[in-house]
Structure formats: structure tokens, C-alpha cells
Amino acid sequence: MPPSYRKSCLACVQSKRKCDKGLPKCQRCLAKNIDCEYNPRYPGRRRQTTGRNVEENIAFAEPVVEELSRGWQLQRSPVRPTAATLSPYSNDIFFNIPTGPFNLESIPQDDFLNSTVFEDAVAQQVPNDIQRCPSDTTTQARVEFTAKKLAVIPNIFSQQGQTMFIHRYLFQERSPPALQDALSACALYCLKNTENQTLVFRNLEHKRKQLISSMDPLISPKTDLLEALQALILYQIISLFDGDIRLRAQAEADEPVLLMWAAQLTLRTRQFQPSLSPAEAQPLPGSTSTDWRRWLIEESSRRTLITAFMLTGVYSFLKLDYDTVPHMRMSFTAQAALWNSQSEISWRRAYSERERLEVRVTHWDEAIAKAKPDDLEELGVLIMVMLKGIEATGEWLGHSQNIRYGLEEADYGSV
Template sequence: MSSTSRHKSCLGCIQTKRKCDRAWPRCQRCVTRRTECRYIGRNRPQLQQSPDSDVDQPAPTPEHLGEQSSSNWRLEQYHAEPTLLLTPCWDGALFEFPYHFSLAGQGDFIFNSIQDEVPQPASSNTDPDIVRAVTSDSKLQARVEFVAKRLTRIPRTFAQHGHTMFIHQIQFQQSCSPALQDAMSACALYCMKSAANQALVFRNLENKCQQLIASTNMLLASRTDLLAALQALLLYQLMRLFDGDIRLRAHAEVDESVAILWASQLNALTFNAEDTPMAAPGSIDTSIVTVDRRSDWQSWLVNESIRRTVITAFMLKGVYSFLKLGYDTPVDLDMCFTAQAALWNAQSAIDWCRAREETEQLEIRVKHWDEAIAKAKPVDLEEFGVLIMTMIWGREATRKWLGDDITLKYGLEMA
């Protein structure tokens, strides 16, 4: 008969930093996961490690892998009372993000729970009003999980297409930024991650990230160089925070302060695109107009990329904090972005100018979302705007506003 003994947690729970009920002969977590349960002093401990690496790996089980491969956008929900959201000790929670990160289509991307067991509950000096305001709505958990799933797709999108919702393809191609080129190679290698090459992939990812941080001086870097550095760092953060590897996640948590510092510096350097003089559509000298249009477009690309990248940095921080701790401290980020898919998706100055003439340039200030979005139509938004809308309004309201066709495009119908 099973009983709870006084011995320490089993090795499996220690490795994954989960609370162990210490039942003998097998704890409940090992029974649920169908893995061998070993206790120090009672069984001979055997840590599974990847070849030539000190990276711990959980033992996969055929049953568990079969469930993952057959699932499609499945997310195991953690059902808890609202008061439990105030503590980071969420035992047994497992978030699975099966979005098939491998380019070869082998296996699902699994995100082991980021609600790590910690010895202390949420800090007692946290403002209870702030915590209550962010955790009182039980629907927040669902919308944050959806946004997190979409964010984890970004490195693969960048590796395959050379652009994301905050990195424009033309700007990336024209700038030839070493930081983004390194990030693209790291993303591509990460997409091909397997059990055999995982240690190499992780080592390459960490080296690229640390080289980037060591070589970037935010006070001396130009706006475009700092922008590229922050974009690359966000790609590294997305891979490391949501991979499921404890060491990667720990390093990413340390580097989070660097990302926020760079984002704050970029935010301070950003000027509104409306202050930039635009070429007059009716100008007579066509050669001057062509030059001015190209200059206007490139200037707008830099400014819009900065605004989107800064907002993404704070969005990622908030999403990860909420998933790990159950709450997040709101940031008064007075930033705006252009909610016009035709402008962001333009691949040339001519296309961009045509879009400006045919559509309204909607500058959406995030803190005044409701009144700003009133002028927009569903076709005006691309993924960036959809994610912000989901965070603010929730999934159901976003689905209704977008309509069925666009809802399918962004996977909201499966949320």
C-alpha cells in the first residue's frame, strides 16, 4: 500500500523542480507520467543526460509522445482557485505548445511548466491592488496562454521567412545586421533540434546570445543597431523561455533585465513618424518624389519596427511573468503602432505610398485601445494587432470583432 514517507523528493521531481508528494513506492507525478520513480538512498539514482553534455533530459514515454503527436493546439489547463494565482507554486501544471517547431515535422514542441516550485510564495511586499487587478479575472489565464503560443512560433517564422510581426523583411535584408544574421542561424538550427544534437543547439544558442549582449553598448549604439540587437535578443528569449529546459530558462530570466533596458532606451530614442515630413503626392518633379518616397518609407520602417519591437519586449515580459507567477505588474507604456496591414506588409516604397493613399494610417495608442481601434476594420490588423487585441479584450471578443475568416487565420477558433 502506498504511503507518504519522510524521505526527500524523488529525483524526477527534483530535476523538473516540481513538488513531490513523496509517496512510496512511486509518487503521484511519476505515476501520472508513467516514469520510473527513484528516491535518493532507496534506489540507485540515474540521471538521464544527453551525450557529451550536462543538460538533463526527462525520460520520454511512448504513451506521452503519442498523445502529443495526435493533439493539435492542445493546452492542458490548470484549474485553480483565483487565490492560488497569487503564488508561483503551481504544482503539476503542464503547458504544452504543440506547434511542430521542427522543420522536419518530427515531434511536437513541448513547453514544460514554467511555474517552477520556489520556497517562498509571492512576495509579501507586492502591491495587493496591483495583484488583484491582474488576477481577478479568470479569463486572463486563457488569453495569456493563447498569446504565449503565438509568441513561441516567432523564431520558426523568422527562420523560414525572414520576417516577424516586429521584424520587417526588407529592413532585415537591407541592413545586413550581423546580430540578426546570427539570430537567424540560431533560429534555423533550433528548428532542427533533436535528441542527438540538442546539446550543440543549446550551446550555440547560449553563445550567440552572450556574444550579442557583450558586444552591444546601448549608450553608444545607433538606433538601428540597437533595434537589431533587441530584435535578436527577443528571438533568443523566445526560444530559451519556452523551450522547457531549466538551464535555458534560468539564463533567459537573467537576461530579461537587459532586454527591458534596451527596450526602454529605444523607446526614449523613438520619435513619432508623424513628425517626419512626407513627400507631397502632387509634387511635379517625379524624380524628387521617388527619392522622397523611398526616404519616407525607410524612415517609417525604422520607426514602426522600433515601436513594435519595444511593445513586444514588454508583452513578452508580462506574458512570462503571468505564466510563472500568476500575476504581472502593469507597465504604463505610452506607445503606439500603425494598425494597417497594407502599410506593414508593403515590400517597396511604391507599394507603401499606394497603401498610404488608399487607406487611412491608423496610429493606435495601446493605452487608449478602445477609442483608437474604433476606426479600424478587421482587414486592417495583422498578427501584431490581433495579439494586442486578444490581451486587452480577450479571445471571445476578438473572435467576434475579426469575423470567422480572419479568426481561422490566427488560430483563435482553436483557442
């Protein structure tokens, strides 16, 4: 929810239209692709709190969020996207920042997402003052496949303690309260039934409130912020894809927090490349795992940011049928052997012997040219699906990897 003291934006005031006061832009300005300014705008704001006031922190971080999100800001097209825009060979990706209400029908929790559920609900939910842009069936297929994979992440985390953006080693080493709470919430959610649903939802709500109230992203250490954002992503996934309208409404209200935390983490994240020679593949007796740990923190940060924006983009498409191709300047290490290493020795060996695959999302083809199908893990596959389509990704991966990642069951008529 926007801070209670925020007034309508200047554009809505001048046009005498209702403003939803969304961040970084209200829905109306977002749809019309015009500047959205709130008055007074950041007037010599004095930070008076101890750093625990969530609403003030959101307001304080607005300029950062707006600046960082400018590269992937949602752009509304009044016509159907061209074939070039949605080409499976495009080197951009449509992760969008959503605003506005989400009243879709419940997303199925089985292995198949019914596209008619999305299409029927989306047709009813597009605001009257926004011209609807029909989606391409190929884009719909990619987004539904990605949504299905995102929806099962809490279950994977509860069983394995590791996901495509959370590494088990860091989790076990630090035992951070934020992720400990998220683990218990995810495990309990996986046991949800009609009898205990109320208790499960109350526990989730308690953990979420506790997380947000205890985190000040402006002064917290980077690792604390990373773990808090990872936990919040897990809560958002559950709330957005469960189908309960109250959970979904709360997730919408918490989205500015997620974006503000992501903006702060972006400012503190960089690419870390240790210079290891083949002789250093085996660590010396008594050596520390400083390089590996630093790499894990930076790589987890980059993957967490990509997942956060992927989640908001997928969610935006499913609720409002937006499809756009903004510029993405994010990167990550796509090498599965590096990310899946559970010891310093195996990580050093993989770093010395395997293709590192430092991937910039906007230069996918260039980075992936040297890769083999077994070099990619879940995050790389999802990004490839979003960029290239299900069929093209399946052809590149081959039969065994298709089965592993569920691409053979994804019969959505993709290209």
C-alpha cells in the same frame, strides 16, 4: 544576473531579509510595493571602460530603466481582481516586468497550451512571503494564447525573414550581423532533435553571449541597438518557451540586459509621419526611399518595444500568476497594409489610400473605431486579445480572420 558588487537593498537590510538584488526592484520590494534602493545609490559613478562592459552598462542605465518602467511596474494585489479590472473593455493592458525564478514545466510546442501545466506549476512556485493572487480564467486564456503566438516567432523569422516587429526590407538592406546570427540560430533551433539538442543549445548560447558582449547601448547607433534588441528577443523567446531549465535560467539572467536595451531604445524612438499627398503615392523617377526607410526604423522600434514588454508580461503571468492593469503609453501603426509593404511604391499607395490606424495602447477603442478586420496584422490582433479577450476579438475579426490567426482553435472559455 545583478552586478556582483551590488549589495542588498536598504529595505531588505533593515528588515534582515534576504535580497535577490533584482532590477529595477528586488522581488520582496516588488511584492510589497515599496521603494527599492541600493546603497550606495549611483555615487558619482565614473565610467572607466571602453563601453563594452555589460554589467557596468546595466548599472549605469538603472535610473533610466526604473523611470521608464514606472508606468508599467508590476503591482501586487492581495485580493482577486474585480470584474472591472479584468473587463474585456478595459483600455489598458497588463504587460508586467518579472523578477525571480521561473521553474514552470515545459511549455508545449504544439498548437495548444495546456492551462493545467501552468496552474499546477505556478501553485508550487509562488514565494512564501508573497500573497498569491488567483488569476481569472479569462486572463489566463488571453495570456496562454499570446504565449503560444510568441513561441512560434523564431520559426516564422527563420522561414520568412519578417515578424510582427522585424521588417524584411530593413533586414535585407542592412544584413546586420546581430540578426544574421539570430536567423541562423532560429533556423538551427527549428531542426532540433534529441540527437543534436546539445549542439543547438551551445550554438544558441554562443550567439547570445556574442551579441551581449559586442553591444554597448549607450554609444551604439540606434539601428544597431534596434537590431540587437530584436535578436535578443528572439533568443529570449526560445529560451523561455523551450522547456530546458538551463536555457530558462539564462534568459532570466539576461532579462536586465533586455530591459536596459529597451530603455535606451525608448529614449531614441519617436513617431514618424511623412506628409504624403495622394499625388505622391507614386515616387518620382530617381527619388529615394528616405521616408519609407525612416518610417520603417521608427515603426520597427515601437513594435520591438511593445513585443519586449509583452514578452516579459506574459512570462511574468505564467510563472507568478500576476495580473494587473498598468498604464501603457506606447503606440504603433496597426495598419497591416503599411507594415506588410515590401516596396516603397506599395507603402506609399497604402499610406495614401488606407486608414493609417496610429494606435495608442491606452486608447485602443478610439483608434480602432475606423478599422476593418483585414486592417490588422499579428501584433494588433495580439494586443486586441490581451485587451478584449479571445471571444470578443474573434467576433470583431470574423470567420476568415479567426482561421488565419488561430482564434477558432483557442477554445479556452474566454470572454
